[in-house]
Amino acid sequence: MRADARKNRDHLLAVAGAAIAEQGVDVSLRDIARRAGVGLATLLRHFPTREALLEALLHTSFEELTAKADRVETSGSPEDALVSWLRDCVGWTTEYRGVTVLMAAAIEDTESALHASCVTLRAAGTRLLTRAQAAGSARTDIDGTDLFALIAALAWLGDQPSLAPRADHLFDVVASAILTSEGLDRRTDVSHGR
CATH class of the missing domain: 1.10.10 (Arc Repressor Mutant, subunit A)
Structure with missing residues (x-):
């Protein structure tokens, strides 16, 4: 060019x-x-197309979030890696209002310009979730698709002016629901220096 x-x-x-x-x-x-x-x-x-513009705009962010998953996967406990990455994803999605609706549609539409990036991002989250599940830190009745949906739901909350002040609290509630009691105990022990 x-x-x-x-x-x-x-x-x-x-x-x-x-x-x-x-x-x-x-x-x-x-x-x-x-x-x-x-x-x-x-x-x-x-x-x-609008999707081509969004793919070009969001491509770097998708790559950064995927790279972050790779870094935290090997550098922290499974539960901390999952929650940290999840928080970063939710934080990023709130930068661009409505992007999660397009991402949810694009993941099912192989013709979408956003499809490949969304699939890669979901796979990164799935790896972190699977690692936490194998360690007994995360529930085993959810998968990467569920995790992707939870990111979308949390991002939607952040887009709602009346709910935005509660977004951090609700993120903690959802993260606690994803983790098992063992994963929560390990996070609590680490945060309290035990």
């Missing part, structure tokens, strides 16, 4: 990121183009 084309693409992504953070994933593509100071045709030449 030529340097000027790369610069234009990066500018479009920066403007799109700000617009989506403010208005959510349903923000008008025409509005994004206007804010970027280009025509809609220019935006569509770089990103032919």
Whole structure:
């Protein structure tokens, strides 16, 4: 890609990121183009669909969350790794209002531009969950799909102005429901220095 084309693409992504953070994933593509100071045709030449724009915008974040799963998988206890990664995922999803709805749809739609990234992200979470389950730290009646759904539910809570102040408390409630009493005891022992 030529340097000027790369610069234009990066500018479009920066403007799109700000617009989506403010208005959510349903923000008008025409509005994004206007804010970027280009025509809609220019935006569509770089990103032919909304999903293609979102994939380009979110790709780095997906990679970072997947890499984080790899790091915490080997560096901490199974329960701490799972909860830490889960918290980061939920925190990230609240940056872009409505993104979890698209992610939930994309994971089932193999034609979606977001499909591969969502599948990779779910697989990373599944690995952490499976590791915690093998250690007796997490419930065995949930799977990666359930974990992905819980991330979406927690992100939705953060998107609701009346519930946002309770989001941290509700995250702790959900994390406690995922972990077994053994996993909770180990987390408590570590946090109390035992």
